[in-house]
Amino acid sequence: MNNLLHVSSSPHVRDKVTTKNLMFDVAIAMIPASLYGIWQFGIYTALVIVATVAACVLSEYVWEKGMHKPITITDGSAVVTGMILALNMPPEIPLWIPVLGGVFAIIVVKQLFGGLGQNFMNPALAARCFLLISFAGFMNNFSSAKLGFDSVSGATPLAAMRAGNEVDLAAMIVGKIPGTIGEVSVIALLIGAVYMLVRKVISPRIPLIYIGTVAVFVFLFGGFDLTYTISQICAGGLIFGAFFMATDYVTSPITKKGQIIYGILLGVLTGIFRLWGGSPEGVSYAIILGNLFMPMIEKMTLPKAFGKEGK
Amino acid sequence: MGLATFKGGVHPYEGKELSASKPVQMLMPKGELVFPLSQHIGAPANPLVKKGDQVLAGQIIAEAGGFISANVICSVSGTVKAVEPRRVANGAMVNSIVVENDGEYRTIEGLGSDRDYTALSKEEIRQIVKDAGIVGLGGAGFPTHVKLTPKEDAKIDYVIVNGAECEPYLTSDYRLMLEEPEKLIGGLKVVLQLFENAKGVIGIEDNKPEAIAKLTELVKNEPKISVCPLKTKYPQGGERSLIYAVTGRKVNSSMLPADAGCIVDNVDTVISIYMAVCKTTPLMRKIITVTGDAVAEPQNFHVKLGTNYEEILEAAGGFKTEPEKIINGGPMMGQAMFDLHVPVMKNSSALTCMSKDEVAASAPTPCIRCGRCVSVCPSNIVPVLMMKAAERNDAESFEKLNGMECVECGSCAFICPAKRPLTQAFKEMRKVVAANRRKK
Incomplete structure (x- = not known):
């Protein structure tokens, strides 16, 4: 008993789950969608993913080094941002665009607002919207030589539905359609989603309510057509967005009721943007707007303390 | 329908297997015993003895210093060595009566004699509990006679015995339920005599199936007493969580359990009530679990109040590895200690010795709002x-x-x-x- 004992306030034990575990679980959950994208669109898309992740991690390192802050690149959050951004890119995007997006996501959206946990928008989505507005031509070109889609024939199912054309539902579920690298295969995305649910990384509350609201919205306002409704759910970035982006801890409400309201809000916004917006897709903008409402939703939905429900 | 429980809670590593199967061993103190005057919530007790006085086991050596206060009882016979500030487990210096043990364990007259509780009035029972220095032995240390005196006895419809023992590593209540279940039921009957409209419920987490089985068997012919198995989840033994699990009623910070018609007492408290009322034995002992991966032989001890922690650790074989952290109590709510030279008090429950301090091993990182x-x-x-x-x-x-x-x-x-x-x-x-x- 010569050594000094540690003294601290209780509790003296900690759960095994760390921020790092959670981040890498999200990254692992995106692997099926990434692999499908690479297999379908070709090896170049692997390069896009690697370059985007590298841009995110490097810009975080350089910023923190320059600002004399602790280096936090090993926590996995920059990797997740990079993967989400990359999977939101068209398959033949010039590399400099996602790289620029990665730098924007980390420096402008995340670090300028105080780093991990402080960003008011999902960094990857904010960067995607920045790129969509700035480089609309590149970002909306879903042609893929390997898949045999050019810029003319390669209309995404959402664009085709907008134009009143029929779409192939089975191809959408497997992913044999034009689109961004990671959003095309519903099956691959759901494998990742189940992984996150089983590992209790996310709760099903936001994604299910979000997707459900979109379904109800497009059914009511899209002509009471069941096939059309299912196609809308499987098309575009809804599944990807609902499970991987709307569930982002930092930018979604923590209260149960708040999560329900948030899911409904995202669903309604997505429905409006898709049915009547300027572009056939609206998931990214819906989530970004939802992010901005998050603090207000949270404040309005604080739970009543145990034993004080009546007051 | 699952087991009775509450919303929320966590599942820390239980660690109870280290000491759960070890029967309680009697430990006799060696040197001086220290009786702090403040071992409870409320005003400190006033000493009734001075340096040089001869004292007996069972003697009141300090009396309650107010309504919310408690007597201090000497656990051995010997000579008062000093009345001076001594360090206690939470690190504070507390005025204490120090008794040199003469090793003869002479007792006051009548100690241990049988008494029929059914012949006692409510006032007599409350006075006996007060004289015996009994406080909430689950750790809070709230004077029990105060708890047993709500505004209206008739409004109490539940007397809940807290046998959850949800704090990791602790096994003292478990051992008591296995080894002295008759005393527990006897104590509960004494309390039920105070509250004519109440039924008694013994709440036990389902990680203690032997205790549940044993007590269920013993109460099968007791119409007013039942055993309620609880889901194993921390903090199931928290007073508000337990009341909710058993009755569905909710108590908040501005209420007392009695406001929800409940009286909640820990297993050891109820046994102490039995001992005081039926066996004329005031509170002089605690069951202490010595445990943790740094202890050579984790086990449970029957310890006289005032015994030094160092003696208990020694009886458990000392350390097998150098500890990084020593906790008075369990890891969720216990206090980290920097000095083992402190006495066992009424609210002591365990000595948990960890070879690794998980808190120091993991530096805080930014909140990610995971919820x-x-x-x-x-x-x-x-x-x-x-x-x-x-x-x-x-x-x-x-x-x-x-x-x-x-x-x-x-x-x-x-x-x-x-x-x-x-x-x-x-x-x-x-x-x-x-x-x-x-x-x-």
Whole structure:
């Protein structure tokens, strides 16, 4: 008993789950969608993913080094941002665009607002919207030589539905359609989603309510057509967005009721943007707007303390 | 329908297998015994003896210093060596009566004689409990005679015995339920005599099936007493969680359990009531679990109050590895100790010795708002936002966020993936808010 004992306030034990575990679980959950994208669109898309992740991690390192802050690149959050951004890119995007997006996501959206946990928008989505507005031509070109889609024939199912054309539902579920690298295969995305649910990384509350609201919205306002409704759910970035982006801890409400309201809000916004917006897709903008409402939703939905429900 | 429980909670490593199967061993003290005058919530007791006095086991050596206070009983016979400040387990210096043990264990007259509780009036029972120095032995140390004196006896319809023992590593209540179940039921019957409209419920977590089986068997012919198995989940033994699990009633920080018609007492408290009322034996002992991966032979001891912790550790074979952290109590709510040269008090329950300190091993990182703290909080409040208020030292916001409903159970800090010291910050803020309230 010569050594000094540690003294601290209780509790003296900690759960095994760390921020790092959670981040890498999200990254692992995106692997099926990434692999499908690479297999379908070709090896170049692997390069896009690697370059985007590298841009995110490097810009975080350089910023923190320059600002004399602790280096936090090993926590996995920059990797997740990079993967989400990359999977939101068209398959033949010039590399400099996602790289620029990665730098924007980390420096402008995340670090300028105080780093991990402080960003008011999902960094990857904010960067995607920045790129969509700035480089609309590149970002909306879903042609893929390997898949045999050019810029003319390669209309995404959402664009085709907008134009009143029929779409192939089975191809959408497997992913044999034009689109961004990671959003095309519903099956691959759901494998990742189940992984996150089983590992209790996310709760099903936001994604299910979000997707459900979109379904109800497009059914009511899209002509009471069941096939059309299912196609809308499987098309575009809804599944990807609902499970991987709307569930982002930092930018979604923590209260149960708040999560329900948030899911409904995202669903309604997505429905409006898709049915009547300027572009056939609206998931990214819906989530970004939802992010901005998050603090207000949270404040309005604080739970009543145990034993004080009546007051 | 699952087992009775509450919303929220966590599942820390239980660690009970280290000592659960070890029968309680009697440990006789060697040297001096120290009796702090403040081993309970409320006013310190006033000493009735001075240096040089001869004292006997069972003698009241300090009497309650107010309504919310408790007597201190000598656990051995010998000579009063000093009345002076001594260090206690939480690190404070507390005025204490120091007794040199003569090793003869001479007792006061009548100690241990049988008494028929059914012939006693309510007032007599309460007076016996008060004289015996009994306080809540689960750790809170609230004087039991005060708890047993609610505004209206007739409004109490539940007497709940807390046998949850949800704190990891602790096995003392479990051993008592297995080894002295008749005393437990006897004590409960004494309490039920005070509350004519009440039924007795013994709540036990389902990780103690032997205790549940044994007590269920023993109460099968007791119409007013039942055993309620509880889901194993921390903090199931928290008073508010337990009341909710057993009765479905909710108690908040501005209520007493009696406001919800409940009296809750820990297993050891109820046994102590039995001993005082039926066996004329005041509170002189505690069951202490010595445990943790740094202890050579983890086990449970029957210890005389005032015994030095160092003697108990020695009896458990000392350390097998160098400990990094030693806790008075269990890892969720116990206090870290820097000195083992302190006495066993009424609210002592365990000595948990850890070879590794998990807290020091994991540095806090930024909050990612994952919401885990919100989902585990048994008080249904929002630790993540309370922490932001605490970081700003904003007592007003903290209070508005219902920070005073926090029971300091530690679930939020346990579950936090960013390893943030949530509970620790809340304890500080709650002191600030309480101090501000007193000023008003």
